Amino acid sequence: MTIADRKAREKEALRMLILNGAKKLFIEKGIEQITIRNIADEIDYSVGTVYVYFKDKNAILHDLHSIGFQELGGYFQELFSIEDPLDRLKKMGITYMKFALENQEMYDLMFNVKAPMESIESSEKEDWNEGTNAFGALKNTVAQCMENGHFSGHSLEPLSFIIWSLVHGMCCLEIRNRTKGVKFDNPDTILYDGYKEFLKILEKL
Amino acid sequence: MTIADRKAREKEALRMLILNGAKKLFIEKGIEQITIRNIADEIDYSVGTVYVYFKDKNAILHDLHSIGFQELGGYFQELFSIEDPLDRLKKMGITYMKFALENQEMYDLMFNVKAPMESIESSEKEDWNEGTNAFGALKNTVAQCMENGHFSGHSLEPLSFIIWSLVHGMCCLEIRNRTKGVKFDNPDTILYDGYKEFLKILEKL
DNA sequence: TCAAAAAAATGAACGTTGTTCAAAAAATAA
């Protein structure tokens, strides 16, 4: 019994060792440069061992993507103390963008890269719970805003969705190098200026 | 002289043959499945020949991405006849989304995939002219709206940017499988419902 | 304590990939 317990702990430890090694390489060199051999080298195990613990590369990327959502949850902690839902909503966008820009590779993996979704499809897993929960947090805050009399004439879910889309779209264009190429008047602050414009619109709703 | 001319024409023809072959495979099987050997097989040439005409795979993807922008321009043709700029702006979003959803792989290549941007960086090319021009078309229409008295209190470029971001964000989430996973009330019409919500907001500005 | 059984870790091997480049084939020039 205790041996089985220890074994289970060791398995879990090695599993995390692989994931942490993967994450380190991932952040240092980017998702494109990640290889199973690199990960194995990083943690001084053979490639075969990695495949004992993970079905394939997609499975590793899916678990890293889940870790990303935990980290996003950490960023969101500071929002809980904000009583007024509209204030919280405004701050939520800032926090979301902050996370995206400070953890570009992670954000990309969570919301852009196809691999984690393919891992969900090919397993017996239900839906994309990480995404559903994160969107739920946004939706709750928007719902509270509506209870307070804001956004009258609008529908909860579509409104929440386009708010998500707007912020995601900005992060996405930035991370995938579509803002650096376009000749903006103020290329360095276009995300910030854009979000300010969004806040102005929120005030009118 | 005439021989040199014919040779130049033949070179251009083979170049287009490669690009068209690439595009066919691209649309049929998706960007992930595209390989140089596949392209070469498709057009009955050897891999070596492909590398005579294109520096590397990124160069092929970049040229395909440019073709995508030409095709987007085709979709935008129908907008020119719309006199009222606000009507045109509203329709522009629909047209943009239509293009994105009917040409998902192409849209992905144009606005998400990193390869075409890497090709721009590694060449002596200036900026991302395709993107700058497309954004310019949006900006012009928004500017005309403002001339007609809409969007008072807002700034042209940030406002245009968040409109682009909003629509791009929706397309992006859809194409990268982030809408199918989330438990929406109406999963099948969330993009449509979202855009309707956006139009309601536009009316208030 | 020690042989047998079970579990864990290994790395060579397979089929792909993008890319290169000496050699072969074809077209042009003299």
Next chain:
DNA sequence: TTATTTTTTGAACAACGTTCATTTTTTTGA
């Protein structure tokens, strides 16, 4: 025709994800 230039070729290379028979390590039972 023969020499020269241009075009095309495909074998070869290093690196990739993945598999699995073999080896190493750990646990078991007397």
